Amino acid sequence: MATCNKKELLIGVVMLGVALGYLLMTLQLPGHSGIDAAFVPTLLSAMLCLLGALQLFSAFTSVPANVAPSDSESDAAPAERSDVATVIKTLTLIVGYVALLNPVGFPIMTAVYLYLQFVVLTPLDTRCNHLLYALIAVVTSALIYLLFREAFDLMLPSGLLPF
Known part of the structure; x- marks a missing residue:
């Protein structure tokens, strides 16, 4: 072998x-x-x-x-x-996400994390589509938050948002 x-x-x-x-x-x-x-x-x-x-x-x-x-x-x-740089950036984003999740809130931090992770994972020879990345991040964050809140009846930290 x-x-x-x-x-x-x-x-x-x-x-x-x-x-x-x-x-x-x-x-x-x-x-x-x-x-x-x-x-x-x-x-x-x-x-x-x-x-x-x-x-x-x-x-x-x-x-x-x-x-x-x-x-x-x-x-x-x-x-x-x-x-190696991509792994280090990803680990840094994860640590930042976990550290700021409670004070800032799940919807905002998840949208920011997903957007930044999309940018990090985009190949260097490919142009970033920032508008699409932001749209996917915001919609995904909102859907996950609503799914946990309404379907699973589990509260995620809302942080700065008033709900």
Whole structure:
């Protein structure tokens, strides 16, 4: 088995192990009839188990690519730096989102976070469509807030908004 497949296999095993542990913890949550606080964690853990199984299946069925010549290593270095910068920016956005969620509120912070995350994840050679990003962020934030408030009857922090 090639080194690449061993890494993919290890990732799949770890992902499936974490998913099964998470599933066992969510099954210990007290349940009620219908949709309750245990529904979303159970759903997420089931999806994570599915992703882990797909990762394992992919590791066993994929054919390893041949190692490219050393010329491609110089091309990969800028992309790798860009990936590290994107991860650092994403982690910074997550920390800022969590820190400001309660005082500013879910609707505003989620819209701001989504917009900034869209900008961060836009490839460098692609022009950002700021209007579309802002529209998607605001609509998504409002829909999620209303879904939790009206359908699940769970209050999210409204922060600066008067409702």
